[in-house]
Amino acid sequence: MKETKGVVDNSVQYPGDIAVVDYDPKQTQPEQLIAAIEEKTTYKAEVLKPKID
Numbered sequence: 001m002k003e004t005k006g007v008v009d010n011s012v013q014y015p016g017d018i019a020v021v022d023y024d025p026k027q028t029q030p031e032q033l034i035a036a037i038e039e040k041t042t043y044k045a046e047v048l049k050p051k052i053d
Helices: 030-040
Strands: 007-013 018-023
Touching: 018 030
Parallel strands: none
Antiparallel strands: 007 018
16 A cells, blocks of 8 residues: 555554555545545445544
8 A cells, every 4th residue: 555645654453354554645534545445455434433422
């Protein structure tokens, strides 16, 4: 994923298959990252919103 323009760092948490991607918002947006993940892997991707209690 680091080869995707704007990605600074990334990691995947197992179990749960949760990817954490740090990116430069001046170079890419979440929608572009989701498209790259879904194009290059068999995974579906979405932006997780923080829970508000």
